Amino acid sequence: xxxxxxxxxxxxxxxxxxxxxxxxxxxxxxxxxxxxxxxxxxxxxxxxxxxxxxxxxxxxxxxxxxxxxxxxxxxxxxxxxxxxxxxxxxxxxxxxxxxxxxxxxxxxxxxxxxxxxxxxxxxxxxxxxxxxxxxxxxxxxxxxxxxxxxxxxxxxxxxxxxxxxxxxxxxxxxxxxxxxxxxxxxxxxxxxxxxxxxxxxxxxxxxxxxxxxxxxxxxxxxxx
Amino acid sequence: xxxxxxxxxxxxxxxxxxxxxxxxxxxxxxxxxxxxxxxxxxxxxxxxxxxxxxxxxxxxxxxxxxxxxxxxxxxxxxxxxxxxxxxxxxxxxxxxxxxxxxxxxxxxxxxxxxxxxxxxxxxxxxxxxxxxxxxxxxxxxxxxxxxxxxxxxxxxxxxxxxxxxxxxxxxxxxxxxxxxxxxxxxxxxxxxxxxxxxxxxxxxxxxxxxxxxxxxxxxxxxxxxxxxxxxxxxxxxxxxxxxxxxxxxxxxxxxxxxxxxxxxxxxxxxxxxxxxxxxxxxxxxxxxxxxxxxxxxxxxxxxxxxxxxxxxxxxxxxxxxxxxxxxxxxxxxxxxxxxxxxxxxxxxxxxxxxxxxxxxxxxxxxxxxxxxxxxxxxxxxxxxxxxxxxxxxxxxxx
Numbered sequence: 001x002x003x004x005x006x007x008x009x010x011x012x013x014x015x016x017x018x019x020x021x022x023x024x025x026x027x028x029x030x031x032x033x034x035x036x037x038x039x040x041x042x043x044x045x046x047x048x049x050x051x052x053x054x055x056x057x058x059x060x061x062x063x064x065x066x067x068x069x070x071x072x073x074x075x076x077x078x079x080x081x082x083x084x085x086x087x088x089x090x091x092x093x094x095x096x097x098x099x100x101x102x103x104x105x106x107x108x109x110x111x112x113x114x115x116x117x118x119x120x121x122x123x124x125x126x127x128x129x130x131x132x133x134x135x136x137x138x139x140x141x142x143x144x145x146x147x148x149x150x151x152x153x154x155x156x157x158x159x160x161x162x163x164x165x166x167x168x169x170x171x172x173x174x175x176x177x178x179x180x181x182x183x184x185x186x187x188x189x190x191x192x193x194x195x196x197x198x199x200x201x202x203x204x205x206x207x208x209x210x211x212x213x214x215x216x217x218x219x220x221x222x223x224x
Numbered sequence: 225x226x227x228x229x230x231x232x233x234x235x236x237x238x239x240x241x242x243x244x245x246x247x248x249x250x251x252x253x254x255x256x257x258x259x260x261x262x263x264x265x266x267x268x269x270x271x272x273x274x275x276x277x278x279x280x281x282x283x284x285x286x287x288x289x290x291x292x293x294x295x296x297x298x299x300x301x302x303x304x305x306x307x308x309x310x311x312x313x314x315x316x317x318x319x320x321x322x323x324x325x326x327x328x329x330x331x332x333x334x335x336x337x338x339x340x341x342x343x344x345x346x347x348x349x350x351x352x353x354x355x356x357x358x359x360x361x362x363x364x365x366x367x368x369x370x371x372x373x374x375x376x377x378x379x380x381x382x383x384x385x386x387x388x389x390x391x392x393x394x395x396x397x398x399x400x401x402x403x404x405x406x407x408x409x410x411x412x413x414x415x416x417x418x419x420x421x422x423x424x425x426x427x428x429x430x431x432x433x434x435x436x437x438x439x440x441x442x443x444x445x446x447x448x449x450x451x452x453x454x455x456x457x458x459x460x461x462x463x464x465x466x467x468x469x470x471x472x473x474x475x476x477x478x479x480x481x482x483x484x485x486x487x488x489x490x491x492x493x494x495x496x497x498x499x500x501x502x503x504x505x506x507x508x509x510x511x512x513x514x515x516x517x518x519x520x521x522x523x524x525x526x527x528x529x530x531x532x533x534x535x536x537x538x539x540x541x542x543x544x545x546x547x548x549x550x551x552x553x554x555x556x557x558x559x560x561x562x563x564x565x566x567x568x569x570x571x572x573x574x575x576x577x578x579x580x581x582x583x584x585x586x587x588x589x590x591x592x593x594x595x596x597x598x599x600x601x602x603x604x605x606x607x608x609x610x611x612x613x614x615x616x617x618x619x620x621x622x
Contacts, residue, residue: 116327119318120325121344123292123324123325125319125320125322125345125394126319126344126347130347139334
């Protein structure tokens with residue numbers, strides 16, 4: 001068991017989950033409450049990572065983060081090193097790749113909240129922001145926990161994007177799934193087995209949490 | 225839209241003088257469905273009943289007053305304070321209107337206790353002030369013992385009381401109630417209505433109370449407004465409004481589609497009936513034609529003497545139509561007439577027949593198909609004696 005890879009993976013999953021709660025809540029709020037006619041296009045974009053091969057996402061990210069792109073150059077000017085093949089690059093890739101797993105349960109939860117509750121809050125004098133924290137957040141808690149668990153589990157287990165964007169640098173971009181791949185390449189099956197078992201156990205615990213809270217999380221899109 | 229000018233000059237002199245009416249509303253709003261709400265009225269403090277069929281625009285109107293919905297144009301003010309005025313570009317946001325609003329489905333916060341629901345709108349107050357106000361309302365609404373419960377653990381009547389308490393605790397400048405007692409048993413409704421009425425007496429604010437229920441109209445209302453297809457068709461005391469029910473909505477409220485003014489012409493005590501001469505619709509000029517004598521109806525006997533003026537209500541569903549002069553019938557009232565019009569409302573056909581007075585009858589679709597009716601054709605209207613409900617003007621006589 002490569003503990004360095006283990007802690008790196010936990011660290012990556014934690015950071016990505018944190019970022020996705022912050023980005024995911026406003027995005028889910030917008031998806032749940034927007035009446036914009038082209039909203040479905042945004043829904044489709046958010047859901048893309050579910051169906052795209054990780055290599056496609058990884059490829060575009062590599063191009064977008066590389067030294068030839070404005071973003072990559074800006075980052076290099078800022079920090080002195082390129083974005084690709086770093087932990088930060090890995091975080092960006094993972095955030096995009098896990099986005100639907102955070103946004104869908106949240107949007108689904110939010111859109112099932114009775115709009116009249118928001119009206120009631122407004123009539124009683126509370127601003128939209130305070131209504132968000134006093135009504136929407138508590139009533140979408142199961143969606144939030146589902147989103148956090150799924151994001152965490154999904155980030156822990158991702159392989160393709162990590163390999164494309166991060167490569168295999170111990171302590172920086174070498175996560176557990178890459179480690180398993182390495183072990184198998186070296187025909188070191190028993191070490192691969194241990195690591196695989198750890199990932200299965202973590203995923204099982206997290207999914208148990210999700211299903212104990214919410215039995216229908218795969219029918220997640222709001223207003224289907 | 226005269227209200228948008230100087231109100232003091234456009235107000236009719238006959239209206240009560242100085243204190244500005246509690247609520248002034250003059251709004252127009254077209255929904256995306258094409259439905260148009262266009263009303264203009266003023267209310268004073270106390271309970272005012274808003275009656276109308278579903279789809280008449282009641283909730284839209286309430287939302288416009290509360291500020292949840294923005295009218296296309298018009299004016300809303302409470303106690304002289306302007307909340308909305310399209311001409312002056314005033315639009316106080318909903319969060320600062322201080323209007324109590326009980327929604328049709330109540331919208332209690334399911335994750336909060338009764339106590340927290342009631343305290344929800346008081347977050348600007350100090351803890352002690354907030355607790356004192358919440359306690360007072362929980363007491364007045366009779367729900368103090370439920371304070372720790374969640375809405376899901378309450379009965380329908382208890383939930384309604386919580387919603388009322390939550391709306392009243394902010395000491396609103398006016399109260400909007402959207403069928404707050406719908407779906408409750410009559411005794412529970414009357415009890416809650418009593419509590420509401422006594423609270424309003426102590427804190428006189430305008431209350432706009434939407435209901436479908438006749439009982440509540442008579443139980444609560446000093447002022448009745450009838451809304452139909454987005455238009456206010458009549459406003460006044462319940463008795464005044466019901467005495468001239470020319471519209472379907474008001475007739476529905478009264479329970480009778482046909483209401484006639486009549487005079488008792490003879491009394492047959494031994495048979496338990498009397499004969500009344502119908503003189504026309506209330507408010508219509510009596511004797512439409514010079515030669516018209518009116519039509520006679522046999523009605524149940526009530527305590528009355530010859531020459532008494534009565535009002536006869538007949539439900540359109542109790543009237544039979546025949547395309548041939550009927551023979552061998554038990555029904556005593558058979559009136560010859562001509563069909564004026566047929567119109568369909570959902571699965572009911574409304575037939576208007578001119579028998580000297582206009583009579584409305586409801587038919588089923590299959591009855592229309594088998595009768596072969598068309599405007600102008602001769603029909604006979606058949607009314608059973610006991611389908612004639614008698615009112616003495618002002619109160620029901622039976």
